[in-house]
Amino acid sequence: DQQVKQNSPSLSVQEGRISILNCDYTNSMFDYFLWYKKYPAEGPTFLISISSIKDKNEDGRFTVFLNKSAKHLSLHIVPSQPGDSAVYFCAARYSGGSEKLVFGKGTKLTVNP
Amino acid sequence: NAGVTQTPKFRILKIGQSMTLQCTQDMNHNYMYWYRQDPGMGLKLIYYSVGAGITDKGEVPNGYNVSRSTTEDFPLRLELAAPSQTSVYFCASSYDGGLLSGEQYFGPGTRLTVT
Numbered sequence: 169d170q171q172v173k174q175n176s177p178s179l180s181v182q183e184g185r186i187s188i189l190n191c192d193y194t195n196s197m198f199d200y201f202l203w204y205k206k207y208p209a210e211g212p213t214f215l216i217s218i219s220s221i222k223d224k225n226e227d228g229r230f231t232v233f234l235n236k237s238a239k240h241l242s243l244h245i246v247p248s249q250p251g252d253s254a255v256y257f258c259a260a261r262y263s264g265g266s267e268k269l270v271f272g273k274g275t276k277l278t279v280n281p
Numbered sequence: 282n283a284g285v286t287q288t289p290k291f292r293i294l295k296i297g298q299s300m301t302l303q304c305t306q307d308m309n310h311n312y313m314y315w316y317r318q319d320p321g322m323g324l325k326l327i328y329y330s331v332g333a334g335i336t337d338k339g340e341v342p343n344g345y346n347v348s349r350s351t352t353e354d355f356p357l358r359l360e361l362a363a364p365s366q367t368s369v370y371f372c373a374s375s376y377d378g379g380l381l382s383g384e385q386y387f388g389p390g391t392r393l394t395v396t
Contacts, residue, residue, distance in 0.1 A: 211387030271323035
């Protein structure tokens with residue numbers, strides 16, 4: 169049973185516009201949520217995270233929003249650039265120090281010039 | 282500072298063969314992890330280690346073994362390869378287990394095919 173869901177396998181946007189990637193989760197025991205970016209033939213790289221006690225975290229062009237009541241988070245990229253084209257994974261960490269991450273299936277973002 | 286390195290990059294195994302996937306990190310991280318990624322799927326945790334001499338199972342440990350004799354190295358052993366183990370394997374590490382944010386650093390992956 170998937171605890172972290174990314175329901176959109178792919179997303180295509182124009183350069184300069186906003187990209188919004190969505191993620192839903194089912195387990196209330198998650199205490200941190202993370203976004204990773206992955207290029208082909210490379211390992212995932214950490215992008216941005218948010219604690220479960222916050223509702224927004226911003227880092228440059230990237231902003232993550234968390235809606236705990238809806239068990240939903242989203243990653244906003246503004247403005248989108250062609251170099252942002254990659255697969256984006258949403259991940260969640262169990263509270264209590266287990267250090268395990270649960271990953272969604274990923275969303276492939278394509279930013280068209 | 283090479284970060285997390287993995288060898289080999291690619292490998293083809295016959296059913297029943299054994300092999301060890303190597304993982305080394307030079308960041309003095311305490312925590313290390315092994316994941317597998319099947320096509321169209323997210324990463325699934327196989328095993329993890331919180332320090333030298335300590336390992337624990339993740340979500341999909343069957344068919345694999347690990348050891349952690351040093352802080353730097355965390356090899357993954359496949360004893361009797363099966364087609365279901367065809368996947369891309371990623372090793373990752375984190376300094377404090379991600380007590381602040383859960384951030385893990387990943388290697389480039391090993392693409393394994395079992396035929």
